Amino acid sequence: MRLIGYLVGGTRHIGAVDGDKVTPLGTVADFYRNPDAARRAERGGELLALGDLEQVPPVPETSRIFCVGINYHSHADESKSVAGLDLPKFPMIFGRWESTLVVDGTEVPVPPTEKGLDWEVELAAVIGETVWAAQEETALQHVLGYTAFNDLSARRKQIETPQFTLGKNADRSGPIGPAIVTTDELPDPSGLRVQTRVNGETVQDGNTRDLIHSVGKIIAYITDTVTLRPGDVIATGTPGGVGVGMNPQRFLTAGDVVEVEVEKIGVLRNPIVSREQLRS
Incomplete structure (x- = not known):
């Protein structure tokens, strides 16, 4: 899995990239509470176009x-x-x-x-x-x-x-x-x-x-x-x-x-x- 960060309404989110599409995995804050569970969870909904996203670092703002x-x-x-x-x-x-x-x-x-x-x-x-x-x-x-x-x-x-x-x-x-x-x-x-x-x-x-x-x-x-x-x-x-x-x-x-x-x-x-x- 390849993970990127992107902004939605000023909040940092994370998604899984496959080619030019991104599967949303939730906010960065929620994802890093339990990354393994977040990656295994079943996902529905619409895929996002990679080129339409404003990318940001794929880690929490609190990272060291x-x-x-x-x-x-x-x-x-x-x-x-x-x-x-x-x-x-x-x-x-x-x-x-x-x-x-x-x-x-x-x-x-x-x-x-x-x-x-x-x-x-x-x-x-x-x-x-x-x-x-x-x-x-x-x-x-x-x-x-x-x-x-x-x-x-x-x-x-x-x-x-x-x-x-x-x-x-x-x-x-x-x-x-x-x-x-x-x-x-x-x-x-x-x-x-x-x-x-x-x-x-x-x-x-x-x-x-x-x-x-x-x-x-x-x-x-x-x-x-x-x-x-x-x-x-x-x-x-x-x-x-x-x-x-x-x-x-x-x-x-x-x-x-x-x-x-x-x-x-x-x-x-x-x-x-x-x-x-x-x-x-």
Whole structure:
């Protein structure tokens, strides 16, 4: 099942996509109270045309987004040279606000104090049930599904201090989608190809088999301290090839188009604009 979010009368809903049609599954809030039951429930009524919907992130507005830094071996060397960060012994967790999440096609503005934004293709796991003290070996049983994520980063703010919060929470800087692919269709997140293209040029090309800390290990690590809730998102890190690691460094500026793609999930495409160009 492929799940998307969309608005009805200002309220976030969720639906199952099949081609160009969408089966409504109710409001996002109701769905995430019991995702398994919501998916199994019999549905009647009229199908919706995908092209007619105003899409929004397919997670609750109350979701927490847990991001993992330096979690690909191919990214570790460039992180050491740029920021002096060593290979982490444990998952390096930092947070994003749900308000930064946007969907495919949304314009993303560059903060005026930045040279540009940096790209980071990531596989993201969406949690499907309340989880405390998960075991690494069975942690994937708590995942609803997987999606693509672009952890667009304001590097100046990120690197100026040891804290990542501002650099990782610029307005509209968290494209997610194009859908959540549920675990009945995608049970194993290992061995997935992940790519970034800037104006059609491939700049990142990695595979989730290169993860330092597996999805299961990350879930177990988080949940011995924090209870995960349905709809929480874990962005699992990016492979090598980010712009700040290039020589010369390269960033996304107004007029660029960035695409991230995760195998078996799909492509997220977002145009970059200046703050002045941003349409409300």
